[in-house]
Amino acid sequence: MELPGCSLVQRVLCLVVVSLFVSMGIAQAASPDEVRLKRNGGPIQSQPQGKPDPDLLPLWAALVGKASGPVSVTWSHLWGTPKAVYGMLSSPMEPSEASARQFLSSQAALLNLEPSLPGFVLTSDRKTSMGHVYVFSQRADGVPVYGGELKIHFDRDGHVVGLINTSVPSAKLPATVPSLEPEQAIQAAKGHIPPGLSDKEEVADGPGPSAKLVIYGDTGTPTLAWEVTIHTHGPAWQVFIHAQTGKALAPARDLNRYVTGTGQVFLVNAIVAARDNSLRDQKDTASAVPPTVYRSVTLMGLDGSGFLDGIYASSSSSKRRVSSASQTFVFDRSENGFSETMGYYYLDYAQRYIQSLGFPTVNNRQQVFSVDRSKKDNSFYQLSTKTITYGTGGVDDAEDADVVWHEYGHSILDDQVPGYGTTLEADSIGEGFGDYWAGTLGAQLSEGFQDACVAEWDATSYSSTTPPCLRRLDGTKHYPESVVGEVHDDGEMWSAALWQIRAAIGATKADTVVLQHHFLLTPDTSFNQAADALVTAATGLGYSATDVNAIRTILQNRGFTVTL
Template sequence: MASRLGRRLLAIGAVAGMTVVAGATAANAAPAPDGLTLIATRQSLLGTHNWYQQTYRGLPVVGGFYATHLDSRTGKTEIQDGRITIKGTPAAAASYARSRAESTVTGRLAGTLMRSSEAVIEPGTTARLGWRTLTRTGHGTVETITDAVSGTTLTERNTVKEVSGSGQVFSPNPVATLQNESLTDSSNANSTALAAAYKTVTLTQLTSGVTTLKGAYANNTSSSAVTSSTRTYTYNRSQAGFEQVMAYYHLTTAQEYIQSLGFTDVNNSAQTYRTTGYTADNSYYDPSADSLTFGTGGVDDAEDAEVIWHEYGHAIQDDQVPGFGSSAQSGAIGEAFGDYWAYTMSSAVSANTTVTPLACIADWDAVSYTSTTPHCLRRVDGTKVYPGDWENEVHADGEIWSRALFDIHNALGRTQANSIILEAQFSYAPGTTFAAAANTTVTTAQTLYGTAAATAVRTAFQARGII
């Protein structure tokens, strides 16, 4: 399976100049060879999606992209043109050395260099030649663009996508399985109260010839990674191996579910993860390293499958659309899809009750930081409407989008809803707006399942004020 490392779209800041040309033919949709580099090709149910990095003088333009979406049935191609106009004349040579930029940035951030910096073009009022440095820190990867002439910092951002909270196997978690909102973390202790929540499962897709939790769809990179010559990984929650097994199992079953819908190219490779070493009550997906990290503060995050599925949602979208989440609204869609993915995966293994409603996400993880019941990180059945309830915070604003997906799920059922949602995401722009993504999803529903499905999807988005 093709590796996804090294092909990340440089998506920083707002994307300008996007146009969608419906009905273009494959012949006239092909981009010119100059100024574009193919970085990803993805196959969906409806066609082929090619993603290109914009370049200038052979260097990547930060945030510039171009995409073609070929409909395999009609032969027509839709184009997303996110190329950015280069204003001014960037320097052709660097007077501020790469090594100096690297040492300055990593020293300031108290981190380690992930790989050698690359030269890029940072657009703006006046485009600049810059060094793009990736620094691994205790809080994920930080991406810094340093002016290659003056040495000043042009832009800097932490690239991780986070969920607030923390996490044998539990499926999905002991609160939902036991219908008991009074359970507590008790400093990670195992207890008889949790005994009935454990479930013995089959770990599928393990790689032949290895004794670690490495397989076709998940790869455990935790420190002191558990091993077994007999491939028997039985631990309780007080042991570090438990969370490693949890992540492997729930990531693998999520990918197997995606493939059961007919998708063979949605994050279809071994997802790297670690469940040790990060002591915060938080978890994140780092697109620069294509890796999931689960924190151990409070309830260990990877003890709650809904946290695992939320973070996997980020990895799914980043694989479908390189650099996804580069704007406030697309960032909110990312958090919303993570919550929704936790909801839809949980719906297959747990009951919807008044004690533990399915719409309540991460109800085991949340016992560490909530006092009311049911304990929830967030819910996907909220009443927020755009734009009145917009707060400009991706997790809060994501509740607008996740409610729409929740309504689509209830209207069409799990299979149709998830087929539509996953298919539509192939055609989202990295910095898409709510309205553009919603309209794409409506069109996808029409194409896959007809007018009734499209109407249900449109109604769900209209109820949230999105279209």
């Protein structure tokens, strides 16, 4: 963002801070649904339906025959062996490792295992309220079998009442010497992490990537594999790499389990929430706004750490952070936790909206931000670190969702056009897009209140107009005679054109074509080039001739040359 008439020094800071950009390589293709499910830590396949191996049915009948009362079973979809058996499966015995082994040996054939249970080591022996549980972990030639376990539950009287079997039959391999070194496996695994950006960046202060040799059976063929774990700023990825060929044995899986929390935010900002342009900052006091401006919201995608760290946003570059074991982030505006919550909620909101438009990979990463690092009345997105800094001058910048979203606009463009913004016009388009993006998102929540006025709450500190606005989306600036050489001012030509397009063809189509046309831009894009790109994107998206013509006419009326 940029204040009207701020100093030259401030202006330099207002600009996106340009520095080294490291390309993260080519993203893997994946269907939107696939990505969405994976990124939310949800199921990656439907519930597998297992059927018994017919050869095992006589053995199964024998077990059922010896049991007293009903027996339930779930069959392994991979091996046709019993995966979970519940019922009174044995006569009473003294619970012990030996008696557990004895029972398992008697059922080994049913489990497609050898009666001596070679390679099964007792790894847990726990007394529970129900009785006693013994867990045996599977190894073959000393190599752990991933997920391979046998569990025996005894009830209080010593009956076996549960047999849990995730062992892998025929897990013994001809050779257990990998061709790949662990480092090679880690490199290979990195190539299988789904699209994203900083998701691929390892956490500097977290655990480094690891590779553990295992026997992996989930493909249905026991295979020597490296289990690679890579902790990133977002997901913690697990990838199984064939230890001889380097191929991935399954799609990368996010090990994080996300939780939801409760937060308190302004609906866009205090003025929009109160529909009252007379509200003022009053030195960040809670009493400056009526209690009715707060809205309780669900915070999605939190990683459960108790901090505002989640799949799409993290306040981790803030100096002091709030935390809540119960994921409850309810603060009033005098507390910095309120700014953190605003940032988290509205960045997450924006990314989910992008995905809902059919862009699964646009800036799909954890956006890191801070709310207390800069005392200036300014915010910026930093290309070198890909983080956003929200300043605290005047109204705290993160107290206004329009400012939160404007900066995210820079982040989006940086993601879609690496290195974006090397010329005055390209940067002006960047500022104009940020304002448009704030406007179109804010309009989803404002019920039509003052949508063309951007960041009215933040602007109370420096604007003398009513309503106070950082900038507007409905100006009359015309290209090229309105160009003044300042990117925020000149950006108003672009944002106004986009805003008119939105009015003409509707918000969803406008937002979609705006995001789509970014893929056609170059880092030094001119207004005219971007105008042609918009028309190209609208045509490519299959918009009607009426819509395409409306876009073209609006751009031409704004003074841009459209040659398509």
